[in-house]
Amino acid sequence: xxxxxxxxxxxxxxxxxxxxxxxxxxxxxxxxxxxxxxxxxxxxxxxxxxxxxxxxxxxxxxxxxxxxxxxxxxxxxxxxxxxxxxxxxxxxxxxxxxxxxxxxxxxxxxxxxxxxxxxxxxxxxxxxxxxxxxxxxxxxxxxxxxxxxxxxxxxxxxxxxxxxxxxxxxxxxxxxxxxxxxxxxxxxxxxxxxxxxxxxxxxxxxxxxxxxxxxxxxxxxxxxxxxxxxxxxxxxxxxxxxxxxxxxxxxxxxxxxxxxxxxxxxxxxxxxxxxxxxxxxxxxxxxxxxxxxxxxxxxxxxxxxxxxxxxxxxxxxxxxxxxxxxxxxxxxxxxxxxxxxxxxxxxxxxxxxxxxxxxxxxxxxxxxxxxxxxxxxxxxxxxxxxxxxxxxxxxxxxxxxxxxxxxxxxxxxxxxxxxxxxxxxxxxx
Amino acid sequence: xxxxxxxxxxxxxxxxxxxxxxxxxxxxxxxxxxxxxxxxxxxxxxxxxxxxxxxxxxxxxxxxxxxxxxxxxxxxxxxxxxxxxxxxxxxxxxxxxxxxxxxxxxxxxxxxxxxxxxxxxxxxxxxxxxxxxxxxxxxxxxxxxxxxxxxxxxxxxxxxxxxxxxxxxxxxxxxxxxxxxxxxxxxxxxxxxxxxxxxxxxxxxxxxxxxxxxxxxxxxxxxxxxxxxxxxxxxxxxxxxxxxxxxxxxxxxxxxxxxxxxxxxxxxxxxxxxxxxxxxxxxxxxxxxxxxxxxxxxxxx
Numbered sequence: 001x002x003x004x005x006x007x008x009x010x011x012x013x014x015x016x017x018x019x020x021x022x023x024x025x026x027x028x029x030x031x032x033x034x035x036x037x038x039x040x041x042x043x044x045x046x047x048x049x050x051x052x053x054x055x056x057x058x059x060x061x062x063x064x065x066x067x068x069x070x071x072x073x074x075x076x077x078x079x080x081x082x083x084x085x086x087x088x089x090x091x092x093x094x095x096x097x098x099x100x101x102x103x104x105x106x107x108x109x110x111x112x113x114x115x116x117x118x119x120x121x122x123x124x125x126x127x128x129x130x131x132x133x134x135x136x137x138x139x140x141x142x143x144x145x146x147x148x149x150x151x152x153x154x155x156x157x158x159x160x161x162x163x164x165x166x167x168x169x170x171x172x173x174x175x176x177x178x179x180x181x182x183x184x185x186x187x188x189x190x191x192x193x194x195x196x197x198x199x200x201x202x203x204x205x206x207x208x209x210x211x212x213x214x215x216x217x218x219x220x221x222x223x224x225x226x227x228x229x230x231x232x233x234x235x236x237x238x239x240x241x242x243x244x245x246x247x248x249x250x251x252x253x254x255x256x257x258x259x260x261x262x263x264x265x266x267x268x269x270x271x272x273x274x275x276x277x278x279x280x281x282x283x284x285x286x287x288x289x290x291x292x293x294x295x296x297x298x299x300x301x302x303x304x305x306x307x308x309x310x311x312x313x314x315x316x317x318x319x320x321x322x323x324x325x326x327x328x329x330x331x332x333x334x335x336x337x338x339x340x341x342x343x344x345x346x347x348x349x350x351x352x353x354x355x356x357x358x359x360x361x362x363x364x365x366x367x368x369x370x371x372x373x374x375x376x377x378x379x380x381x382x383x384x385x386x387x388x389x390x391x392x393x394x395x396x397x398x399x400x401x402x403x404x405x406x407x408x409x410x411x412x413x414x415x416x417x418x419x420x421x422x423x424x425x426x427x428x429x
Numbered sequence: 430x431x432x433x434x435x436x437x438x439x440x441x442x443x444x445x446x447x448x449x450x451x452x453x454x455x456x457x458x459x460x461x462x463x464x465x466x467x468x469x470x471x472x473x474x475x476x477x478x479x480x481x482x483x484x485x486x487x488x489x490x491x492x493x494x495x496x497x498x499x500x501x502x503x504x505x506x507x508x509x510x511x512x513x514x515x516x517x518x519x520x521x522x523x524x525x526x527x528x529x530x531x532x533x534x535x536x537x538x539x540x541x542x543x544x545x546x547x548x549x550x551x552x553x554x555x556x557x558x559x560x561x562x563x564x565x566x567x568x569x570x571x572x573x574x575x576x577x578x579x580x581x582x583x584x585x586x587x588x589x590x591x592x593x594x595x596x597x598x599x600x601x602x603x604x605x606x607x608x609x610x611x612x613x614x615x616x617x618x619x620x621x622x623x624x625x626x627x628x629x630x631x632x633x634x635x636x637x638x639x640x641x642x643x644x645x646x647x648x649x650x651x652x653x654x655x656x657x658x659x660x661x662x663x664x665x666x667x668x669x670x671x672x673x674x675x676x677x678x679x680x681x682x683x684x685x686x687x688x689x690x691x692x693x694x695x696x697x698x699x700x701x702x703x704x705x706x707x708x709x710x711x712x713x714x715x716x717x718x719x720x721x722x723x724x725x726x727x728x729x730x
Contacts, residue, residue: 003529010525012518228512230521232573235479235506236529238498409481424444 003237007245008252017252025257051078052136054126055107057094058084061122064113068140069148079139102129109136121148139150144282199289199373200346202296203259206303207339209366213254214307214335215328217247219313221408222324226314230408239405240355247308254304275415289351296370302386303365306393313400316407317415338363343369351372359385361392430493431456432612435580438487440473443694447473448703449636452487453629455612460603460642462623463479466632466725471616472509474633475583479506479616491581502531509586509616511570515559522558522644523573528619530577536577544572544631548598564595571599574604575585582606583614586623600626620717630717634725651715651723652692659683664701672696 015021034041051072056065065082072078083106088097109128116123124144126137152161224230233242234306268274310331318324341363345354349371358367358381368385371377406424407415415423440448448470455461462516465471476482478489480496491500514522520541527537545551548568553561558569561648567590575582583586587603588596603626607613617623623630624644634642640647654674658664659682667674667684672693688694694712700708 002531006525006528010521013521224512224514227515228508228510229514231481231508231510231512232506232526233529234481235504236501236526409476 004241004245004248006350007237007242008249010252011246011249012256012257015250016256020324021253021257024190025260028257032261034270036265037271039272040273051081051329051371052109052139053083053103053107054080054136054140055083055085055098055110057087057098059087061113063151064122064124064144064147066101067150068143071143079138085110090342098127100285117427121151133334146175161190194288195292195373196346198292199370202373203339203342203346206296206300206365206369207335207342209254209258209300210303210307211332211335213250214311214331217250218311218324219320219321221312221315221404222318222321225318225408226320234408240401241407243309243312243401243404247305247312251304251308282367292373295369298386299365299369301390302393306361306389306396307335309393309397309400313403313407316404317410319418326369334362338366342366345370346374355381359388361389364389432492433461433614434490434493435474435478436488438477438479438484438489440470440475440482442486442617446636447462448477448633449483450487451631451633451638453631453638453641455614457610457612458607459628460607460613460615460626462622462627462630463614463633464618464630464721465616465621469561469725470636471633472585475506475585475614475616478583479504503575503580505574505582507571507574507582507584507587507591511567513558513566513570513573518555518557519561519569520554523569523576526573527576539660540576540578541572544576546571546712547602563623564591566605567595569593571602574621581612581614585616586618587615588617590617620721626716632721632724636644639723640720640724647720648710648714650722653694653712653714654688655713655715656686656694656697657683657709657711657713658686658697658701658707660701660705660707662705664704667697667700670696670700 007012023128065084068080069082072080072082083101085094085097085101085107088094095112098107098112101107102109109126109130112125112127113122114125123138126140128206153166158166173208224233237245311328314328314331315324318327338357341354341357345351345367348354353366354371357363358371360367364385368377368382368389370381402424403420409418431454435451435453437450437452437507438448439450451470451474453461459497463471463474473482474573477484480501488498491503494500520538523541524534524537528534529542532540542551542554545554550565553565553569558566561569571587574584584603588599591599600622603613603615607626615623615627618712627644630641630647631638631641658667663682664684667673667686670693672689674687674689679685686697688697698707698710701710
């Protein structure tokens with residue numbers, strides 16, 4: 001037990017102090033902080049804080065310009081403010097005056113009117129130096145439409161209740177319902193979006209965390225073998241303790257990284273400005289089911305130990321780092337398949353493929369989690385999947401330990417299964 | 430109670446026999462030589478002593494006790510192919526290895542500093558192993574094998590790849606260890622090291638122990654068949670003396686003669702004296718090198 005702790009401490013120490021570990025953590029933390037603030041930043045950058053100043057000739061179509069001014073004044077953050085330019089008398093000199101105002105920086109552009117008898121509403125032209133100022137022209141378009149409707153409605157002399165009826169927006173909400181539970185309240189659109197987003201993020205994190213740490217373990221074991229440190233290590237500490245010390249040590253180092261990154265993310269998300277920003281994108285963090293996070297942690301643990309022991313066993317079979325990738329390929333493929341089924345399952349969480357595969361232990365960490373997050377698996381399905389996963393983890397842990405015990409002392413070319421069995425017999429493991 | 434007793438161990442790999450009925454004992458303050466050509470079974474024997482693999486038959490006892498986890502701490506091992514973590518600091522990895530063998534961190538650190546001073550490489554305490562020269566890496570490796578004050582040390586090709594100065598340094602360190610009471614199992618291809626260090630040896634050939642005993646006794650089993658002779662002037666007619674097998678004239682003017690039995694030597698001396706003064710005359714006992722080649726080579730045919 002003591003020597004396992006020593007192996008763990010050594011593994012953790014070397015991880016935490018290594019430059020690559022620190023740099024990777026910093027870069028990912030930075031990206032996460034950016035990501036967490038992205039909705040707010042996007043809002044900040046695109047939302048024009050300064051309204052565009054648009055000029056018009058005072059007195060021309062005062063009904064319309066007054067309507068526009070009222071409309072923009074009613075906005076919380078007005079897109080446009082209207083600036084009145086005193087009329088000069090003739091149409092041409094009016095235009096000159098408006099242009100002069102642009103030159104002086106009083107306005108960015110101006111609107112002019114041309115009678116259109118057919119519609120009963122003048123055609124409006126927005127002139128500005130910029131080519132494609134769509135946001136301003138769109139704002140003007142919407143405002144003019146509103147003004148026109150208002151004029152038409154007031155001309156029709158509708159009652160207030162009639163107006164209300166006319167302007168009331170149509171309401172459509174889609175709700176996910178749960179049939180397995182009696183009190184099932186279902187998830188609202190926002191909750192669904194949040195669940196899909198969260199599941200997606202967690203599955204990617206699961207995959208990356210397991211893949212990266214798994215490969216790291218395999219690489220380290222192969223490196224210890226190729227640098228022959230292994231021969232000294234094996235004589236000092238029992239192989240099983242060494243293997244699990246390394247797996248747990250790497251796990252703790254990985255977990256530390258995750259906790260740091262999680263803290264960065266949580267701290268950034270809880271900044272007051274971000275809550276509103278996320279809400280405006282339809283992501284509601286308070287709708288996250290804490291049970292889902294518990295499952296995420298559980299599947300991370302189970303999946304990690306399942307794959308880590310496999311990676312360790314395979315890593316022990318390669319004699320050189322160059323051979324390592326080839327040796328661990330089957331396990332990497334297995335993980336990739338599970339990952340891709342999970343990505344497919346994001347939009348089809350109830351497809352038979354996803355349901356069946358969620359019981360396969362190698363895919364369960366991704367797929368069962370996906371189903372719990374996005375659909376509503378029966379309790380026995382979840383239990384069966386977890387039991388199978390744990391049983392396989394135990395069994396493969398035991399088998400990996402045996403392979404590891406043998407593999408670390410086999411040098412030369414990559415052993416075949418037959419050679420491995422023969423060696424296992426010879427070493428009496 | 431002998432520190433290390435190996436009794437008739439047999440090890441098969443599949444249908445191949447790697448070690449066949451080998452037995453030897455190593456006393457305290459003794460360096461025991463394990464010799465053999467490549468693939469003769471030396472490494473397998475050492476691995477069995479280290480408990481990495483279990484013998485199919487026979488037993489290995491450490492101070493009278495069979496192999497167990499506690500015995501691990503008494504063992505020190507310098508593997509044939511050197512291995513350290515290239516990217517980890519010397520101090521970190523040596524202390525780690527010492528801790529794995531049950532030393533406290535503080536103890537290990539003090540001991541490491543002592544050893545580094547002894548080898549005059551204290552400045553490498555905080556260096557990474559990959560930054561060191563090969564000879565210094567070897568010294569670090571040696572420290573890793575003995576830092577926890579093992580009672581039994583296994584040295585597999587301890588001096589390979591070292592320059593003569595460092596060979597002498599390590600050799601004297603090994604002797605010191607021996608004089609402090611450590612039992613050392615020593616394997617090498619360099620027979621002059623064996624002659625200098627070992628009291629008893631085993632020569633392995635194709636998994637079988639073919640020659641065993643103290644070096645003195647082994648040498649006495651082989652007849653003295655070489656004569657070294659040097660005179661100021663060339664000596665004529667040496668090859669015509671009865672019993673002389675061959676005569677070789679060396680570059681420095683002396684002669685190297687092979688004879689059938691030791692009595693021939695006196696006839697050579699008389700013959701040479703009759704032609705003038707002699708600078709050097711010696712009836713040589715066979716070197717271990719010759720014994721090795723003869724033992725292993727004979728059975729090669």
